[in-house]
Amino acid sequence: MLExxxxxxxxxxxxxxxxRHLDITVAPGERVGLPGPSGRGKSTLAKVLAGYLRPVQGSVAVDGRQHTQGVFNPVQILFQHPELAVNPRWKIGDILCETGTPSIDLLKQLQIDDSWLKRYPHELSGGELQRICLTRALNGRTRYLLCDEMTSMLDALTQASIWKTVLEIADDRHIGLLVISHDATLLDRICQRKVEAFV
Structure with missing residues (x-):
């Protein structure tokens, strides 16, 4: 459990x-929604849970152990703006190999074309680049995925396609999801429960 x-x-x-005094849990395979308006601290909470920021008070544990950043982080974040999460000077193939060589099956599942691997991030669309970030986040040791408005900047068709794939992979690999969004309809559709900490 991510706790x-x-x-x-x-x-x-x-x-x-x-x-303050915020408690949150995400079990393996569970889909938890975190609603609330922009600027209230939802993204900061995600960074605390992933170990990028230290809380002023309280603690984060992953599967019963105190969470600290390591070479392979079991808690991964997908951000709203994928272009800010990658090195613009690296080619896509190098970005993907940063966390290990992705499996061919995962590349196919996320509909990643081989031609993308020789391009730079600015040469891909927002939806294509988010698929790259998702592939990188889903390395073999990922146990929990924090989706921070990850499709809010994309068109409806691309949103639906990415979410369908994410849910299939999460169910297959028993990955816990924390879905951060101001879109109540999305959270109602895909999450099993919601945490009302920022409402």
Whole structure:
């Protein structure tokens, strides 16, 4: 289980709290929705859960162990803007190999064309680049996937296609999902329960 206990965070010693006394869990294979408007701290919470930020108070555990960043992070984030999550000077093939060589089956499942591997990020569409980020995030050791508005900038058809694939992979590999979105309809459709911490 991905477990945050009594979490609190603010960016400066006397700044406003983004959240306090927050408890959240995501079990393997579970789909949990985190709704709320922009600017309330949802993305910051995701970074705390993934180990990119340390909470001011509280703790994060992954499968019963204190979570610390390592070479292979079992908690991965997919961000709203995929172009900000990759090195613009690297070719797509190099980006994908950053976390190990992806399986051929995964590339096919995510509809990634071989020709993309020789291109640079700016040569792909937003939907194509998000598929690349998803492939990189789904390395063999990923146990939990935090989806932070990951399809909100994409057209409806691309959104539906990506979510269909993500849910299939998550179900097949028993990956826990935390879906962060202001789209209540999306959360109602794909999540088993919601955490109302930012509503």
């Amino acid at each position: 945050g206990n009594d979490l609190a965070f603010r960016y400066s010693g006397n700044g406003d709290w983004l959240f």
